[in-house]
Amino acid sequence: MNRRRFLSLGGAALAASSLPAAPTSQGPVTPAKPTTDSTAQVSVVKTLPVTGGNRFYRGNRAPLLESPLMKLPIGSIQPRGWLRQQLLLMVDGMTGRLADHSMFLHPTSGWLTFIKNREGWEEMPYWLRGYGDLGYVLKHEKIIREACRWLEAALHSQQEDGYFGPPLNKEKDDIWPNMLMVNAFQSLYEWNGDKRVLPFLSEYFRFQLNLPRERLLPRSWQKMRGGDNLASIYWLYNRTGDKWLLELARVVHERTEDWTSGLPTRHGVNIAQGFREPAAYYQQTKDAKFLEATENDYATVMGEYGQVPGGGFAADENCRPGKTGAQQATETCTWVEFMHSFEMLLKINGNPVYADRCEEVAFNSLPAAQTADLKGLHYLTAPNLVQCDAAEDHPFQNPGYLLPFSPRVVYRCCQHNVAFGWPYYAEHLWLAQPGNGLAAVLYAASAVEAQVGHGVQVRIEEETDYPFGEDVVLKLTTPAPVRFPLLLRVPGWCEGATVTLNGRRLKMEAGPLAYIQVERTWKDGDRLELHLPMKVTLKTWKKQAHAVSVYHGPLAYSLKIGQRWEKIGRTDEWPELALYPTTPWNVGLILDNASPASSFRVMRKAGLAKQPFDLETAPIELRGKGRVIPDWTLDRNTAGPVPPSPVQSSQPDQNLTLIPMGCARLRVSVFPTVG
Numbered sequence: 001m002n003r004r005r006f007l008s009l010g011g012a013a014l015a016a017s018s019l020p021a022a023p024t025s026q027g028p029v030t031p032a033k034p035t036t037d038s039t040a041q042v043s044v045v046k047t048l049p050v051t052g053g054n055r056f057y058r059g060n061r062a063p064l065l066e067s068p069l070m071k072l073p074i075g076s077i078q079p080r081g082w083l084r085q086q087l088l089l090m091v092d093g094m095t096g097r098l099a100d101h102s103m104f105l106h107p108t109s110g111w112l113t114f115i116k117n118r119e120g121w122e123e124m125p126y127w128l129r130g131y132g133d134l135g136y137v138l139k140h141e142k143i144i145r146e147a148c149r150w151l152e153a154a155l156h157s158q159q160e161d162g163y164f165g166p167p168l169n170k171e172k173d174d175i176w177p178n179m180l181m182v183n184a185f186q187s188l189y190e191w192n193g194d195k196r197v198l199p200f201l202s203e204y205f206r207f208q209l210n211l212p213r214e215r216l217l218p219r220s221w222q223k224m225r226g227g228d229n230l231a232s233i234y235w236l237y238n239r240t241g242d243k244w245l246l247e248l249a250r251v252v253h254e255r256t257e258d259w260t261s262g263l264p265t266r267h268g269v270n271i272a273q274g275f276r277e278p279a280a281y282y283q284q285t286k287d288a289k290f291l292e293a294t295e296n297d298y299a300t301v302m303g304e305y306g307q308v309p310g311g312g313f314a315a316d317e318n319c320r321p322g323k324t325g326a327q328q329a330t331e332t333c334t335w336v337e338f339m340h341s342f343e344m345l346l347k348i349n350g351n352p353v354y355a356d357r358c359e360e361v362a363f364n365s366l367p368a369a370q371t372a373d374l375k376g377l378h379y380l381t382a383p384n385l386v387q388c389d390a391a392e393d394h395p396f397q398n399p400g401y402l403l404p405f406s407p408r409v410v411y412r413c414c415q416h417n418v419a420f421g422w423p424y425y426a427e428h429l430w431l432a433q434p435g436n437g438l439a440a441v442l443y444a445a446s447a448v449e450a451q452v453g454h455g456v457q458v459r460i461e462e463e464t465d466y467p468f469g470e471d472v473v474l475k476l477t478t479p480a481p482v483r484f485p486l487l488l489r490v491p492g493w494c495e496g497a498t499v500t501l502n503g504r505r506l507k508m509e510a511g512p513l514a515y516i517q518v519e520r521t522w523k524d525g526d527r528l529e530l531h532l533p534m535k536v537t538l539k540t541w542k543k544q545a546h547a548v549s550v551y552h553g554p555l556a557y558s559l560k561i562g563q564r565w566e567k568i569g570r571t572d573e574w575p576e577l578a579l580y581p582t583t584p585w586n587v588g589l590i591l592d593n594a595s596p597a598s599s600f601r602v603m604r605k606a607g608l609a610k611q612p613f614d615l616e617t618a619p620i621e622l623r624g625k626g627r628v629i630p631d632w633t634l635d636r637n638t639a640g641p642v643p644p645s646p647v648q649s650s651q652p653d654q655n656l657t658l659i660p661m662g663c664a665r666l667r668v669s670v671f672p673t674v675g
Helices: 081-092 123-138 141-156 167-171 176-192 197-210 220-224 226-240 244-255 268-274 277-285 288-305 332-349 353-364 412-427
Strands: 041-045 077-079 430-433 437-440 446-452 456-464 471-477 482-490 498-501 514-522 527-531 536-541 547-552 555-559 563-570 575-581 587-590 601-604 620-628 654-660
Touching: 077 081, 077 412, 081 123, 081 412, 123 141, 123 176, 123 412, 141 176, 176 197, 176 220, 176 226, 197 226, 197 244, 220 226, 220 268, 226 244, 226 268, 226 277, 244 277, 268 332, 277 288, 277 332, 332 353, 332 412, 353 412, 353 555, 430 446, 437 446, 482 527, 498 514, 547 620, 587 654
Parallel strands: 437 482
Antiparallel strands: 041 514, 077 446, 430 437, 446 456, 456 471, 471 527, 482 514, 498 527, 536 547, 547 555, 555 654, 563 575, 587 620, 601 620, 620 654
């Protein structure tokens, strides 16, 4: 294998967009001719087309199922606004400085030394796949150099049989950590096209193909998470066309735990990433039962353990029978893995519901797993979490230290794995589509540069405060008129979406969970405005004693609870923090029975703070009425089960303020109603 050093970070880096396009089953696409016809063709699309291919961006290669949406090269999308701020906070926060706190990133790591019996398991690769992407998305040269140091070491570790990584993992027949490292190499290639990545990965997957079957995915995490390996095999096949990779994919599916017949595990993180495996294999078989299996697995876990706001499910390590209430928590790794699953499924199937599901986790659950400065993290987050203490006694599966926010590696996997949540999200704001078009699927302030139509490089600047604002404005810059389709996602909660083109409202009626497609010859300076009206809605959780949650657009809302932070360890720069309430949390909502949503007034603040996911900077508040429920008390240092609604209380009415769930590190998001 060629062991040349990595390409430089500057001009020698290959532009990913210059790579040859992957063939599609339709054959090559005939280049479109420029046209001056600027008439807009507007349609509402429920199911995305997959025919026609894309000349410029990689979809699935035949005989795999054609791709309805395709990822753009990393670096094509520049996040702005609040999302860019999350990434910048990561640079100066725990992720960017994790080497100062984690023994797993020490120079003696098995991922740098490759000494026999030297430990090097999942922690460093968990961190690296997010850390590297953070550098690529921000074009942060220091981070890129450090990421490449680890990648370079792994590249040089490849053995004659194709295996790479710490020898100890090979002795244990454990390729789970390598699945994560393969993700990191995929990102490197998508960023700069390093010519060594494809042959390196080909040799590694040959190693897998040549393993005796009983030694491939024999047990433990790797067997549950074989879908990650499967997805990477397809990624490589789409770039090399080597047919033996499809045989390996079949074998990997057979050796992976069976996700097609139901949930094979109750472990939360395994579920969050494992349930997508049948849908990944569906790309090869084209048998709908595999796509249905993924949806059935999702419905099973959410139907029992996901009857709460925030997009996740109760798994304080494992889903446990009877432990389904709002006080039951979810591991931080689960949030980011769930987001990743939905991003992958969106590209496989194109169904906008996957974008909805990704957003619900990203906006409502992930932010509260860390401090607002992203310097500390805790293991568990719950919809109703009213103190984050260092007590040893909680009604969770694992005993011990689970709730304080810490920069040190007390939550071994989560501090490393959280790194890829926001960078991967930023990479999926925009996707390519067949017909040489673009799709806006996850809304955030950003700019995207991509080739469209007959090969014109356009730039679209997206201005929005979404999810806190209702409007998305797209401004197009193009050196020449170019015709291409532009997709705009309509979320499942949205009724009455409208689109205005250059000041003229377009005629169309778009319901929830659809795409608005605008195809025209776009010109420099064109301006497209999407309005997504948000309204207050309430959701009743019948399996949670008829408790309710309050939503406004994509955001769930929590009671605004006064906070008292207490330093319990570490340094002033990197404190370890417990968090306690200073105001009552045990309140029920007083609702207008005839019109429950009218019980709340929407109060918007002017402007958007750099970090909107915080108690004091919450951009929107909902004002309503409620009463304290004296009998609703702590249960082993956590909020007790929500009392059945309607609940009686002789306490006086009081004004309540609700803030977005993602802004609330202390939170009550599932409320009883006062009768």
